[in-house]
Amino acid sequence: MMTNLIEEAQRALIIGAHPDDSEFSCGGTIAKLGQQGWDVTYVVCTNGNKGSHDPAITAYRLSEIREAEQRAAAAVLGVQRIIFLRYNDGELEPTPALRAEMALYIRYFKPNALFTHDPWKHYMLHPDHRAVGFAVIEGAVSARDHLYMPGLGQIGLTVWRPQALYLWAAEQPDYTEDISATLELKLAALREHHSQIDHVEGWEQRVRQRAREQGQAAGYEAGEAFKKISL
Ligand SMILES: [Zn+2]
Structure with a gap:
């Protein structure tokens, strides 16, 4: 730990x-990671175009707002690049096509550390979180073995195996990262998501509380907990 x-x-x-x-x-x-000089890439699978309770907003306008918010938040954290897949919110399924797409990004960016949703989290309501978690995990298998998608190998996207997969919101976390020194940056990044948090009472206190609880188990002032799977 x-x-x-x-x-x-x-x-x-x-x-x-x-x-x-x-x-x-x-x-x-x-x-x-950004402070330590890591090269960090985001893949954002959906455009978030259903994430609003504002009856006046259109799905198209919301997708534009959320993409801009995502760029601003990632800039706060020092993320180098963002790939927007722009699937419609709430409509993702862990299809072979989505799995292949994930494998492609893994082979292309060659990450040492791969982060995504824990699809096995009990009582998780959002279908996209499950779909992406499964597609990434299964995509990691396709990315590491050369007989999957042989065409990718022929255009130079040869096999890649990340050292570890980190699943967030984990059902059974077994690894905690110490974020005592970067919790304020996390909050600053979250503040860029105006459409998601401006109307939510007490969100900041809840994020601080969760960081305290997750850190406590590992002896940190603040932490983020993951299920770590070595590949
Ligand atoms: Zn989500």
């Missing part, structure tokens, strides 16, 4: 279902 993710600067790939998932779940860890 006391080990540290960061040994030397490497590459991380963070794959989330919606604009804001990455910041809520591992913004402190991402900020830390």
Whole structure:
């Protein structure tokens, strides 16, 4: 539990279902990676175009707002690039096509650390979180074995095996990253998601509380907990 993710600067790939998932779940860890010189890439699978209770907003307008918010939040954390897949919110399924797409990004960016949703989390309501979690995990298998998608190998996207997969909002977390020094950056990034948090009373206190609880188990002032799977 006391080990540290960061040994030397490497590459991380963070794959989330919606604009804001990455910041809520591992913004402190991402900020830390950025400070340590890691090359960090986001893949944001949906455009978040259903994430509003405002009866006046259209799905199209919301997708534009959320993409801009995602860019601003990622800039706070030092993320180098964002790939927007722009699938419609709430409509993702862990199809072979989505799995292949995830494998393609894993082979292309060659991450040492791969982060995504834990699809086995009990009572998780959002279907996109499950779909992305499964597609990334299954995509990691396709990415590492050369007989999957042989055409990718023939255009130079040869096999790649991340050292570890980190599942956030984990059913059974067994690894905690110390984010005591980057919790404020996480909150600053979250504040960029105006459409998601401006109307939510007490969100900041809840994020602080969760960081305290997750850190406590590992002896940190603040932490982010994951299920870590070595590949
Ligand atoms: Zn989400």
